[in-house]
Amino acid sequence: xxxxxxxxxxxxxxxxxxxxxxxxxxxxxVGLIGPxxxxxxxxxxxxxxxxxxxxxxxxFEGKDITGWPPHxxxxxxxxxxxxxxxxxxxxxxxxxxxxxxxxxxxxxKRAEREAEAVxxxxxxxxxxxxxxxxxxxxxxxxxxxxRALATSPRLxxxxxxxxxxxxxxxxxxxxxxxxxxxxxxxxxLIEHVMQAVTSLAxxxxxxxxxxxxxxxxxxxIAENPEVVEAYLGHGAAKVLRx
Amino acid sequence: xNRTIALCGAGLxxxxxxxxxxxxYFVNIGLLVFFVAFIxxxxxxxxxxxxxxxxxHVVFFGTGAYTSTILQVTYGWNPWLAWLAAMLAGAIVGxxxxxxxxxxxxRGSYFALITLAFAEVFRILANSVPFTRGGLGxxxxxxxxxxxxxxxDPIWFYYLALALCVISLLIAWRLTRNRFGARLVxxxxxxxxxxxxxxxxxxxxxxxLTLSGAMCAAGGTFYAQKYLYIDPSIAFGVxxxxxxxxxxxxxxxxxxxGPLIGxxxxxxxxxxxxxxxxxxPALKNVQPLSLVVYGIMLVLIVARLPDGLMGLFRRKPRHx
Numbered sequence: 001x002x003x004x005x006x007x008x009x010x011x012x013x014x015x016x017x018x019x020x021x022x023x024x025x026x027x028x029x030v031g032l033i034g035p036x037x038x039x040x041x042x043x044x045x046x047x048x049x050x051x052x053x054x055x056x057x058x059x060f061e062g063k064d065i066t067g068w069p070p071h072x073x074x075x076x077x078x079x080x081x082x083x084x085x086x087x088x089x090x091x092x093x094x095x096x097x098x099x100x101x102x103x104x105x106x107x108x109k110r111a112e113r114e115a116e117a118v119x120x121x122x123x124x125x126x127x128x129x130x131x132x133x134x135x136x137x138x139x140x141x142x143x144x145x146x147r148a149l150a151t152s153p154r155l156x157x158x159x160x161x162x163x164x165x166x167x168x169x170x171x172x173x174x175x176x177x178x179x180x181x182x183x184x185x186x187x188x189l190i191e192h193v194m195q196a197v198t199s200l201a202x203x204x205x206x207x208x209x210x211x212x213x214x215x216x217x218x219x220x221i222a223e224n225p226e227v228v229e230a231y232l233g234h235g236a237a238k239v240l241r242x
Numbered sequence: 243x244n245r246t247i248a249l250c251g252a253g254l255x256x257x258x259x260x261x262x263x264x265x266x267y268f269v270n271i272g273l274l275v276f277f278v279a280f281i282x283x284x285x286x287x288x289x290x291x292x293x294x295x296x297x298x299h300v301v302f303f304g305t306g307a308y309t310s311t312i313l314q315v316t317y318g319w320n321p322w323l324a325w326l327a328a329m330l331a332g333a334i335v336g337x338x339x340x341x342x343x344x345x346x347x348x349r350g351s352y353f354a355l356i357t358l359a360f361a362e363v364f365r366i367l368a369n370s371v372p373f374t375r376g377g378l379g380x381x382x383x384x385x386x387x388x389x390x391x392x393x394x395d396p397i398w399f400y401y402l403a404l405a406l407c408v409i410s411l412l413i414a415w416r417l418t419r420n421r422f423g424a425r426l427v428x429x430x431x432x433x434x435x436x437x438x439x440x441x442x443x444x445x446x447x448x449x450x451l452t453l454s455g456a457m458c459a460a461g462g463t464f465y466a467q468k469y470l471y472i473d474p475s476i477a478f479g480v481x482x483x484x485x486x487x488x489x490x491x492x493x494x495x496x497x498x499x500g501p502l503i504g505x506x507x508x509x510x511x512x513x514x515x516x517x518x519x520x521x522x523p524a525l526k527n528v529q530p531l532s533l534v535v536y537g538i539m540l541v542l543i544v545a546r547l548p549d550g551l552m553g554l555f556r557r558k559p560r561h562x
Contacts, residue, residue, distance in 0.1 A: 048438065050434075050437070050438075069437075069442070070437045070438055070440070071437060071440045071441055071442045071443075074438070074439065074440030075440060079438060079439070079440070080438050081438070082434070082435065082438070086432045086434060086435035086438075087431075087432075087435075088427065088428055088431035088432055088435065089431055089432075090427075090431060091427060091431065095424065095427075098424060099424055099425065099427075099428040099436070099439055099441075100439045100440075102421045102424055102425065103439060103440040103441075106420075106421045108419060108420065108421070111421070111424075132431075147435075147439055148438070148439070150439075151439055151440050
């Protein structure tokens with residue numbers, strides 16, 4: 001469904017993403033992990049059209065979408081959320097989600113119904129009249145999810161929707177993400193919370209210093225010495241094994 | 243909702259009946275209130291709803307005023323027809339400024355400054371090119387017939403200004419109800435999030451500035467027909483830009499009634515201070531006393547009422 005090949009992106013002299021490749025198949029939940037500064041968000045931004053990649057190719061459902069602007073990628077059926085939540089602060093949750101829903105319809109009543117349905121799905125039905133600015137961190141994360149979902153994507157790119165949440169909230173949002181997948185939306189998610197990734201993703205890619213260093217099932221990844229070292233430092237794998 | 247409609251109906255009825263009882267002085271004040279509310283609304287649609295704060299909106303006003311006046315005086319067009327051409331010219335200038343500045347990625351204060359620069363360039367051009375007659379300005383020959391867009395009785399200008407104001411309110415009301423408006427607000431609140439949600443931010447911003455330019459240009463022609471004289475500093479002077487911005491901010495930027503309420507407030511202040519200055523000898527030398535009061539008011543509004551006077555009427559946002 002999504003095919004990223006040899007994608008590179010530099011900022012000045014810094015190679016944020018260096019020949020990274022990944023595949024997402026229809027119906028999967030795929031995780032993208034890596035230590036801080038590995039280039040995960042940059043890779044996401046390049047896939048979703050927020051940065052033009054310096055080299056490499058992005059294909060979505062067989063179409064080459066490399067360098068397309070975000071709104072075209074959105075109409076192709078792929079949409080991203082932001083790690084640092086970006087609510088429309090001065091309008092209500094309902095109106096926030098409607099902005100997403102308006103993507104598929106110009107009709108106000110329909111957009112409103114759609115928004116309310118999506119709010120129900122992510123557990124925000126009771127907060128529809130709250131202002132975007134008044135939401136808690138957990139609320140903002142849900143709102144990111146809801147707005148993106150309202151555009152009716154086939155592939156959802158989630159950037160750290162669990163960061164900053166407490167364990168109860170994480171359990172709740174994991175259930176929401178599963179339900180979204182079960183409704184037929186494929187998901188690629190960046191995550192820092194390891195336990196969440198292992199419980200959600202079927203396959204995991206590991207990015208370190210811009211390069212893809214491993215991929216496989218969560219269990220296999222956790223055993224991979226290179227991955228352990230990327231997270232814990234050089235030599236850590238040997239220490240752990242001993 | 244029903245209360246709002248009833249209130250609007252009552253207000254409109256009062257505005258329609260008002261000149262039948264009022265003296266010419268008050269009719270002229272009412273005319274000014276509605277006229278400034280109209281051009282203020284043209285600013286509000288781009289600056290308030292879409293968050294594209296312009297410091298040089300007068301560029302559209304002047305474009306409209308000069309387009310219709312030149313077509314009329316130099317080429318003998320009927321002013322009503324020239325009015326349409328003026329709106330078209332305003333739309334074109336709006337489109338052009340939007341494409342140039344948004345292509346370059348100008349946002350926020352950079353956009354504000356570039357609009358200010360455009361207005362100054364247009365003022366200087368109007369001062370120097372031959373077809374505007376430079377600093378002499380242009381006089382429209384008085385010929386008070388409705389067909390000429392000139393009326394012997396100011397009451398007709400009053401009604402025309404009222405009609406423009408009502409149309410601009412309807413446009414703003416539509417924006418609170420339709421997709422275009424929702425997208426503008428999304429762009430104002432967070433451009434990146436708007437882009438991620440499939441909004442072609444560039445296209446929407448160009449659209450709104452085109453619309454705003456056309457509206458503001460319509461105001462320019464109205465002004466020229468009312469006073470029958472324009473020159474570069476009237477048509478492109480920075481004070482009109484400030485006036486449009488001020489009435490919206492004071493009334494409540496991004497609200498339907500903000501510019502109208504701001505216009506009422508500022509006109510009242512203007513008249514009261516003028517009266518005061520002529521009565522109180524100590525204030526005689528404080529030349530435009532109104533500007534002092536405007537300044538104080540703006541400081542108070544920005545500090546205490548970020549949503550403008552409209553913020554007083556709205557319910558407090560619920561905290562759940």
